[in-house]
Every structure is written in C-alpha cells, then in structure tokens.
Amino acid sequence: MIAVLSDTHVGDKAKALPLPLLEKLRETRPELIFHAGDITSPEVLETLEEIAPTVAVRGNVDYLNLPEEETIEVQGLRIGLIHGHQLLSLNAQFLTLKALDMEVDLLIFGHTHRFYFDSFSLYGKRVNLLNPGSPTFPRWDEPGFVLLKPGEEPEVKRIKLW
Numbered sequence: 001m002i003a004v005l006s007d008t009h010v011g012d013k014a015k016a017l018p019l020p021l022l023e024k025l026r027e028t029r030p031e032l033i034f035h036a037g038d039i040t041s042p043e044v045l046e047t048l049e050e051i052a053p054t055v056a057v058r059g060n061v062d063y064l065n066l067p068e069e070e071t072i073e074v075q076g077l078r079i080g081l082i083h084g085h086q087l088l089s090l091n092a093q094f095l096t097l098k099a100l101d102m103e104v105d106l107l108i109f110g111h112t113h114r115f116y117f118d119s120f121s122l123y124g125k126r127v128n129l130l131n132p133g134s135p136t137f138p139r140w141d142e143p144g145f146v147l148l149k150p151g152e153e154p155e156v157k158r159i160k161l162w
Contacts, residue, residue: 005145006036006110007134014136020161036110037083060085077150080104084111099127113139
C-alpha cells in the first residue's frame with residue numbers, strides 16, 4: 001500500500017502536519033509515501049521518512065532540492081509523480097498527454113488541493129489520473145490523503161481526516 005499526499009504547505013499556510021494525518025499514516029503502515037509537491041518545509045519530509053520511504057517532487061512554492069517529476073514502477077504499475085503547475089492547464093486532456101509523455105499508467109499530481117481520480121484512453125493507451133487533495137489546506141474539498149494499492153487496476157481509497 002502506498003500513501004499519497006500533496007499540498008501540505010507546512011510553514012506557509014499550515015503550522016504543522018495534522019495529528020490525524022500522522023495517526024492514520026502510522027495505522028495504515030504504508031510501504032511507500034508519495035508527496036506531489038508544495039511541501040514547503042524539510043521537516044515534513046523528515047517526518048514522513050520516519051513512517052515510510054518517501055518519494056517527493058517540487059511544487060510551485062517549494063524551495064527544496066527536489067526533482068520536477070519522478071517515474072517509479074511498483075508491482076508492474078508505472079507511476080508518474082508531478083505537482084502540476086508545469087502544465088498549461090490541469091484538465092484531463094493535458095494530464096493524460098503528460099502521462100503518455102512520461103510513459104506511465106498512473107499520473108499523480110497536486111496543485112489544485114482537491115481530490116480527483118479518473119481514467120482516460122487516448123491513442124489506444126489507458127491512463128489513470130490521481131490527485132490526493134490536501135490534508136492541511138483543501139479547496140472546496142475535505143482534508144485528506146489517498147491509499148493506493150498498485151496493480152493492473154490500481155485501487156484508490158480516499159482517507160478523510162475529520
């Protein structure tokens with residue numbers, strides 16, 4: 001199981017990671033944690049690393065030395081990780097084209113602070129798009145994160161904090 005989160009904004013919009021987030025992460029014991037950017041504090045990564053190995057990308061307000069994008073393969077599923085601010089628009093068409101460009105089956109992104117999960121087919125290739133939302137500063141949404149079970153058909157379980 002992989003925990004997926006984004007847009008924690010600790011230090012600029014939030015004082016700390018919410019205790020319910022940390023409790024739920026420890027309870028679920030993920031094998032990996034993916035963070036899709038706007039971390040804004042190195043302490044966030046240190047805290048997450050204490051729970052599980054963490055892969056993170058740089059968001060538009062991050063000054064951490066992180067890559068713009070990552071590609072990871074887990075149990076045969078190719079996963080792309082971006083923040084999303086690099087794209088002209090975060091609509092399904094642009095995201096699907098980015099996933100095809102990265103040659104991934106699942107593209108994880110953030111930036112909107114809203115949960116989103118859907119799949120699309122383009123040029124004969126099926127792509128899943130996932131935004132876990134934000135556990136600290138959601139927009140028109142509830143605070144939370146996602147548990148991802150990789151596989152041929154990835155399973156997504158949304159975890160709300162309150």
